Structures are given as C-alpha cells and as structure tokens.
Amino acid sequence: MEQRTVVRCAEGHLFSTSTFPMQHLGPGRLGPGRLIRCPRCGRLRSSVPADVEALSVRQLARAMRLEAPEFLA
Numbered sequence: 507m508e509q510r511t512v513v514r515c516a517e518g519h520l521f522s523t524s525t526f527p528m529q530h531l532g533p534g535r536l537g538p539g540r541l542i543r544c545p546r547c548g549r550l551r552s553s554v555p556a557d558v559e560a561l562s563v564r565q566l567a568r569a570m571r572l573e574a575p576e577f578l579a
C-alpha cells in the first residue's frame with residue numbers, strides 16, 4: 507500500500523510525496539530536508555516533512571491531492 511508523506515517546501519507550500527526518505531522521524535526531528543520539485547512552485551525546493559498535527563483537515567486533504575511527480579535527491 508502506498509504511503510505518502512505530507513511535506514512543506516521552503517516557500518510554505520504543502521504537498522505530498524510517496525518517496526520521502528524520512529518517514530520514521532517524529533515531530534521535532536524534521537531533519538535538513540530534501541530537494542523535491544514542488545508542484546506549486548514548479549521548482550526544486552528544500553522540503554521537510556510537515557507537522558501534520560498542526561494542519562487543518564482541509565490543508566491535509568489539499569496536500570494529499572498535490573503529489574510531487576518526481577523525487578530528486
């Protein structure tokens with residue numbers, strides 16, 4: 507089953523990706539982020555896992571519909 511992670515780009519856009527490599531990090535351990543092509547910016551952005559508990563249901567739903575088409579390390 508596909509597991510997606512909601513991430514936030516450096517510009518604050520929320521989207522999701524199925525290939526984010528830091529799925530097991532808990533809140534407060536967001537790490538340095540990875541370069542992912544943000545579907546909102548259309549550019550490579552340093553993105554970190556979003557703090558999903560701080561997001562509204564609506565924000566989460568929107569992020570899950572916006573999936574990053576590719577992963578670039």
Ligand SMILES: [Zn+2]
Pocket residue numbers: 515516517518519544545546547548551
């Ligand atoms: Zn963005």
